[in-house]
Amino acid sequence: IPPIVSSDIPTCPPEMRHSPSLQRLISTTTSISLVFLQSSLPNPFISTVNSFTYPPIPKRISFTTRNLSAASMTTKQQQQQQQEKECFSFGVIADVQWADTDDGTNYAKTVKRCYRGALTTLSNAVQWWNDLPSSSSPTFIAQLGDLIDGINAKLNASDDALHKALQQIQKCNCPAYHLVGNHELYNFNRKQLSQASWLQHGNAEYYSFSPHPNWKMIVLDPYQLSLMGLEQDDPRRIEAVNMVCTQNPNVTPDGSGGDWFKGMEDAGYQRRFVPYNGGFGSTQLSWFKKELLDAASSNQRVIVLSHVIIHPKACGGGTMAWDYEDALDLIQSRDVTNGCVVAVMCGHDHKGNYHCDESGIHH
Template sequence: MPSAAPLAAVARAQHPCRSPKPAHRPMTVAAAALKQASPGARASAAALSEGPSPLDEDAPSEEQRQPLFKFGLLSDVQHADMDDGASFHGTPRYYRYALCQLDAAVDAMSAAGVAFCLHLGDLIDFHNSRLGVCADTELHHSEKALRVALQHFDRLGRPTLHLLGNHELYQHSREELNRRLGISALQRGVVPHSYYTFHPAPGFRFIMMDGYDVSILGWPPGHPGHEQAQRLLSKHNPNEDKNSANGLEGVDRRFVKFGGGASAEQLAWLRGELESAAAAGERAIVACHLCFHPATCPGACLLWNYDEVLQVLQRYPGTVVGTLAGHAHADGFAADEAGIRHRVCKAVLETPPGRECYGIVEVFADAIRINGVDTFASEEWPLAPLGPPTAAAAAAPAGAPAAGEPAGKQVAAVQA
């Protein structure tokens, strides 16, 4: 894995817990449709809908190696107001201290001058749903946890982009999350789904996928996404408890109830976004809570139709720079045959007191540098020359395998 020097402005000192307070003046948003979103979500939508950040207007020369823009990166905060615990595998989890980790990250990102922050999903933990109503308020712990976590992100004073993870969907409806996380305000005609695109600077496109578009989670019984998920789990997971992967091997372990996949409609949307990016000469970074590549994570953490998604991405070499994902709670790295980099990010939740876990990403004309802080690994992605989509991309319908490629077990499965 290539190394990258951390930013000098990023401090690694232990960060004390404290109540959130604004680090900058609140951002002004006029859109009436955003009134119900959190302050941070409203700021995100306003800044991104208005186009490139002022940080990008007078970009320094490449000779000085100044980035075109910077953004913050972290995953799986999973906040809950409860004592420390452990994962099903015994890994310690620091539920309350996760907010201290978030504050440290926000302060460093602010000092570094990031244009926005990207959180890769699982903002709050499912344990909130079991804690009941808070003793000091009339709010349920699930509601209070979401409010508090968003307030801590609001301290940045810059947009924060969110992805939906399984833990949010255990506690809140998709419609509510889309609204409160600012997703609805950034969509263009795909509501009630949770995938969207944004342009942080000229020449760059971030494509945010919904890993639970086909899932038991987030859809009511009878919804096509829910029904398709039930068929897939019945076909591929023989366990009575569909959250269990017992007896499944390798990548087949992905067929669990806490997972999900991308629908045919989302794959068509993804291909359309990549076609548009390629035509405009843009670089694309694709993000999802669930993981894209089997070399980056345990099998249970993969998108159900990860192979189908990879086939779409690999038809646009040069345009697709890399993917970002969370969910697995450990750093993971891969580079595929098309030259696309795949990164899975370590969880804030499992970072002990005295350590930190986030990245500040610098985007240059010829490379993307992930400057990891403390336990968050550093990495550099070179940008390949831009070129036209492959011949297979021009000929194949959205979501279809490239010419000469086998359909594969999962491609057939998602069409079942």
């Protein structure tokens, strides 16, 4: 596993999923500025990660695919890392879940939710990105979904909340790419989202773009199969109902029901079959495979973006896409990717886990 080295973790333990520093790095509301470097290696150095939380506490963590800790790197290796040509940088933020309402808790009453404070965090993140020196300022921002909270729908405040949140992001000195999360689908249906000017690429629900000739960002939609946002007779919803209700008897076809996890305490990854997750679907996965093949043939490196998590060790197992195995098989397949995938970045799981898989891909 490539080590992660920070000021408060001199060496990285074999299992990094529960590292306190990583928990802080990818927290409930987190923004990250990543600087990617040109390299002759199969995967590049990810040289710096600056984490921003509320209140702002910048962190710096170094990732290296050479499987070397900072202490074991020679001076020559350190100089080589510093001399690598920077291609571009981008900011990442996920699960802001803003709402103009008093603090509350999650459904299980185990986690405090600071709805109003989320907008301040978002504003501070944008200001932090804007204050970066031009040499490391982001080329774009990836907003990984759940920009506003589902409680806005109950307050009849969905449009107003979205407008205020977007106003903050639009103050950034670079464009933003917005992903759809489950909380977007609590507030808006698919027809409304297809007409939303704030979503990049018009009504395309999944797409790719290249911020640099040698790099491709692939934006996936983990709610192509979903109990939310789709008409009752939409084939994608029908497939979702059949999939989820078969795997989880606690879920009813309308997506309601009582305790979705009743009797599933020891069900392992089966716990992912709940309405707030979704599936990629065969149509999108076929497109995804073609995008990966094209990137590999063009010698491009790939970063995959998704709201819902794709690797089980990058979460607790209950916040994964229903068909995560199919997506993960493509990502890890040497025949498909030839090692071109560098990282998979997701939101959704507020605990903020991290895993470097057997292929050297960061999740």
